Amino acid sequence: MERIVFGPVPSRRFGKSLGINNIIQPKKCSYSCIYCQIGKTEYYEIERKEFYKPEEIKRQVRKIIESLKDKEIDYISFVSDGEPTIDINLGKEIEILKEFGIKIAVITNSSLIWRNDVRDDLKKADSVSLKIDTVTEETWRKINRPYKKIKLQQILEGIEIFSNEFKGELLTETLFIKNINDCEKEIEKIGDFLKKIKPTIAYIGYPTRPPTEKWVEIPEKEKIDFAYIIFKNKGINVKIIEKKGEEFGFTGNLIEDILSIISVHPMSQKEMEKFLKDNGGSLDLLKDLIDRGEIVEVEYIGEKYYRRIK
Ligand code: SF4
Structure with a gap:
């Protein structure tokens, strides 16, 4: 049985977060974002289906919570190797x-929020974070590279309906990419849309880990600050996601922990070395995983990262 639960991992939005990877590997997604940190989408998927029995997920969560003893967890979060709403059991799992x-x-x-059943599932969560990188068709195709049958207009309408129905904490995340969605016109349009849906917090940021496409560039700091001001002036509660070193939870099996964490969250060299040192591992273990072809080393803005090979 695949390891479905990982962490706790530090989440910029959800504190100490126990991650649920409810999509069976390899990655299945409706998008293939140019900045995706887990690699290109080889298997586009938009049909909802079962991947695991909800009881199996619950069993794994219980086991990890027990192994963590009294360590606190702020959230159980669905952060998948792909898109979590493709899982038809999502609502039952949340329950x-x-x-x-x-x-x-x-x-x-x-991408699937235009569906009633997806919105009903998401409404069961305490907090939902929606990706909104753009509201422009052409830019959407460039950044998120969606499966051909999905339509941006339908998604935006679905988001508006959801924002009116959802009683929990509605978050949005917008990643800016240099020369793609960081111009004034784009920022204004995204801001106007966010103003309509009134998120509790609108996060803005840029890729902080190695992107799928090597040519993806981070916008100048002034552009991010400009977006912040534009959003703020529209009355949006906006926060910039800052890059920071992160600490990961150890559940007793170092190799399994590393593999399940980096399946969805590549670790920098510093984070990896600290994780190994804190939990009795050595760099030999890392080398062994690379030699076995389980993980790969990639460079991004002068830093080394480790990513899972699927
Ligand atoms: S970033 Fe998220 S939505 Fe985009 S391809 Fe990766 S998993 Fe899919």
Whole structure:
């Protein structure tokens, strides 16, 4: 049985977050974002289907929570190797995981939110983070590279409906890419849309880990600050996602922990070395995983990162 639960990992939005990877590997997504940190989408998917039995996910969550003893977890969050709403059991999983008394979050690319059943599932979560990188068709195709049958207009309408219905914490995440969605016109349009849906917090940022496409560039700091001001002036509660070193939770099996974490969250060399040192591992273990073809070393803005090979 695949390891479905990983972490806790530090999340910029959800504090200490126990991650649920509810999509069976290899990655399945409706998008193939140019900045995706887990690599290109080889298997586009938009049909909802079952990947795991909800009871199996609950069993794995219980096991990890017990192994962490009294360490605190702020959220159980669906952060998948792909898009979590493709999982047809998502709503049932949220329901049964609520029994642990921990808040539930879902991080979605929003691509299936035009569907009633997807919105109904998401409404069961305490917090939902929606990806909104652009509201312009051409830019959407450039950044998110969607599966051909999905339509941006439908998604934006679905987001508006959801924002009116959802009683929990609505977050949005907009990643800016140099020369693609960081011009004034784009920023204004995104801001106007966010103003309509009134998120609790609108996060803005840029890729902080190695992107799928090597040519992806980070915008100048002034552009991010400009977007912040434009959004703020529209009355949006906006926050910039800052890059920072992160600490990961250890559940007792170093190799399994590393593989499950970097399946969805590549670690920098510093983070990896600290994780190994804190939990009794050595660099030999890392070398062994690279030699076995389980993980790969990639460079991004002068730093080394480790990513899972699928
Ligand atoms: S960033 Fe998210 S939505 Fe985009 S391709 Fe990767 S997993 Fe899919």
